[in-house]
Each structure stands twice: as C-alpha cells, then as structure tokens.
Amino acid sequence: MTNRSTDSSVRDVDPSLREVLRSRARPIDLLVLLTVPVVLLAVFTLPETTRRSLAFAYHDPTVLTAFSAHYVHLEADHLLANVAAYGLLAGVGYLLAVTSRRRRFFFTALATFCLAFPFALSALNLAVPRRAIGFGFSGINTAFAGLLPLLLAAFVHEHLSEPGFASANPSPRSGGPQHVPLSDSAPVRLLPATFLVVVGWIGVLALPTSADLTGLVGPAVLLGGSLLGAHELLSTSPGGRPSLRDGLRRTVDRHGYGDLFLVGAALAVAYPAVGFPAEPSVDGGVINLYVHLLGFCLAFIGPYTLIAAGAFDERSSGSGTRADLRID
Template sequence: MTRSTLREDLLAGARPLDAVVLAAPSIALVAVFLLPEPTRRSLAFEYSAPTLTTAFTAHYVHLSAEHFLANLAGYSLLAGVGYALAVAGRHRRFFLASLATFCLGFPPVLSALNLAVPRHAVGFGFSGVNMALVGLLPLLLAVYAREHFSASAPTRALPAVFFVLVGWIGFLALPTSLTGFGVAGLSVAVAGVLLGATYALTSAGGGPSIRQWFREIRDRAGHGDLFAVGVVLLVAYPVIGFPAEPTVDGSVVNLYVHLLGFCLAFIGPYVVLVAGVFDE
C-alpha cells in the first residue's frame, strides 16, 4: 500500500481533460434550464406519448429553480467526491466510464423502464442519474479502501453493503409502524440488514477487524477524511432521494426511477469491477 498524501495521489492521477468531462453534465443542465419554459416542457417525457428523444432529454429538464439547483448541487457533490475516490483509488477510468454510461445511457433506459408502470404523467429531472452516482459510491469506497487501508478488503462482499442500503432506502421510503401497511418499511429494513449480514459472513475472508479499520481510517489524515465523507454521503443522500412524503408542490417524486438508478448503477459496475476490466 502507498503512503503518499491524498493531495499527491490526486495530483498524480487527475488529468486536465477530466474537468471537461465532469463539467459537461452540469453545462447541459444549465443550458436546458435557460431554455424557455414551453421548450423545456416539450422536452419532458410524457408516459402517454413517449418518444426516444424525450426519453433522453427529460432527465436534463427542470421546471423550477429549486429542483434544478438541488439536482445540480447533488451532481456536483456526488461526482466530485466520486472522482476523488476513484483517482486516489487508482480507478479513474472505471469512474469516467461509469459516469458516461449514467449520463448518456441511463436516461433512455430509465424512461423505458418507467413505462412498466402505466400512468398519465410527465417525467423530468436529473435525480435518477444522481441516484446512479450514489449506487456507484460503495464500489468507489471499496477500491479506495483496498488501496489505502487494507489490500485484503473483500470486494466480493460488496453485495452485503448493497442489501443493507436497499433496506435503508425501504425504511426511508415506505411507511414505518408496527401495524398495518407500516410494517412494510420495517420489514424491508430488517430484511436488508439480515441479507447483508448473511452475505458478509459467507463471503468475507480474513480481513481486518472493524476496530482496525477505524484505527487505520482515523490515523490516515486526508485519506481517512475523504473516506468518511464518502460514507456519510452514501448514507445521507438517500434521505433526499427517498423522502417519506414524496409529494412536493403538487408534483410526485419518482421513487421508482430513483431506485432503478441506484440498483442498476451498483449491479452493472460491480460485475465490471469484479471482472477486473478497469484495473490500473
């Protein structure tokens, strides 16, 4: 394992052109938001009259400043932290390929999968892509941890984290109580934790103990701080993406597309990561 500083790792691994790639989605979001509102509405995805063009463009459309600024800030934070983890974890190409897939390939796929739930509605917003970046975070944290904290950290145990996070999302999005339909939220949360624990116990090797992990993270100034920021973001962002009350100002938050973005962004890149396609 290297003992370079975080700044040295970022300077050594980053490339000037990466700034253009990272900024491109933000520029697209701003450009679309500056269009007249009728034009923006015409670019939204109507479930009753879907087109291939709007299946893509809808994910870059925002009708209110609040929605636009929230997604722009969310993308900037998620992409920035994700890029830093990837560069310092020597998986820069893996991150950039995933980002390009999320921004170019995911919009039409998510729109098409939305048609599986028939309804008269209009879909728009970048939230599904942002949730895809959240789904990628566990993988980036894992390769970063292997590089700087423990080379024996088990990448194949990552589905355990995925199950726990799905449980956390279910707890946030579904009603939670001990009676009636509210049992669903608690049931999903408990099931996620149990599945995650079971998978971790059956797949993890002889890696470091949790106490050793905390000690290593605490003692690695810079590297430990970035890891902690990534973990906090991974746990906290779903609170925004899966609100308990999905109705906001007459619009309904599309929890379905958020979940799809999160799950697809974990599953596909996980297979690629385990296969070692982007090892550097």
C-alpha cells in the first residue's frame, strides 16, 4: 500500500478532487452500484403477468412480494425514471462518501436499503388498509435521498471545515483541533435541524396550500427546523461557531470539492419536488407518497443515530491528515 501525505494545514497543496477519487475509488464499487439497475432491468424483461404476480398486494401480502415488489415496474417510463433517480442519488452519494472516507458507511447503507428496506416499507404500508397493489423502486430511491444530508455533513466535516471550527461543542473525544470525530462535528450537530427543514420542505411540496391545519404542517415544520438550527449555532461557543461567510469562501475556493458539495446540496433540495409531487395521481395509479416519506425518514434516522453514537468515527490516532492519499 502506498501512502502519500501532505500537511493539512496548507490548503494550497491539498490533493485535487480528481486525485482523491483516483486513489480511493475502486472498480468493485462500480460493479456493486451497477447491480441495482441490472436487477431492475432484468426483472422488467419478465412477462407482465409474472411482474404483476411479484407486486405487493395489500389485501393479500406475502413475504416474497414484500421484497420483490420494490424491484418490479410495469411501465418503461416508470422504470427509466427510477433508474435515472438511482443513478443520481447513489452516484452523487458515492462520490461524497468515498472522498470523505465513508465508503463503509455508504455501502452499509446501500446494502440495508436494497435488502432490508423492502420488507420494512412493505410491512409499514399495511398500516393503511386498501385494496391495491404496490410496486416500484421509488421508496428505496427516497431512502438514498434521506442519506444524502448525512453524506453532505461528512463531506463538509472532511473538506470544507476549518479544523478550529469543526466542532460545535468540543468534547473529550476530540483529539484537539486537528482531529475532531465526525460525531462531534458542527455539520453533524446541525443534522436534526436539517432533517426538520427537509421534511418541512416536503410538506410544503406535497400538501395543499391552505389556512387549515393540513396546509400549515409543512411551513410549521420548516420554520421549526430553521429555528432549531439557529439555536444550535447560537448556543455554541464563539470558537466553535461556523461562519457562513467563511464557509461560502471555502466552497468557492476549493475547486472540485465546492462543486461536488453544491451538486449534492442542489440534489438534496430538488429531489423532494420529484418524489413528493403536489398531484400524486398518474396514469392508472397513484404515487405512494406515504412509502416515499417512510423511506426518507428511516434512511435518515437510522444512520444518523449511528453517526451521532460514534459508530463511524475515524479510528486513526490522528497521525494521518485530511490530505492523505491511500492507494490499495
């Protein structure tokens, strides 16, 4: 294994994003990522009667269809839309993860979403009795959307935070300003507020605008998340309080890294408009916004709990730096 290190305190000699990706990305990663669209396309080649038999019937559920339904599509447009969404969400998520040393975190989440979430989402769908069938990969796609804010937080912690401002409230776990565990970082401490802001945004998009309680849920949750984030920032010590101006400057100055962050942030904001349309009716059916919300929330809450508990903190002694390039 070849290890090249540079002084992380000197930003000008940090490796470029291309160098980092070249050193850390692995061919096997691409093969794993491509497994999902290959399976979706393979299932679509089955006869329509077979595909319908693999859909999840809410009035006659089975263990097999609870899993298989999430890989079934009856129309080519539906399939292509989900494959494109998966490519964007998983592709950008992978880039954020691999450049932030979070490959294990990302692939653990991917395996969980693809193998365990189908059963969980189907089971939770039974809470809403109806005589219909459910199918499609969009519930798992929204799980990748739920993971995106966490990957963005890890990316900011790794590449866009100054060491002195990386921790909102330094704890004994922090090994000094040069090595702040991910769980202690300011971006991670802001994730609960981020979650509420995005869920509020989803409510604004999906729920009809009105003066009654239903119409006020989205804006209220969005406002609550914004206030929680502001409180978290104001309650931190001045030395640990991230500066918006400095953050914008680093995003602009760090070519490649800043661009990837902006792409990920734009996707995190824009995808809910696709996954949670105000008019869920489509030709021959209705978009299951309930399962979309479940996928998003479960994918955020579970991994966030692990991150906050320190399960994915760096295990190094601090001798390595952010700029390390490791080529296996």
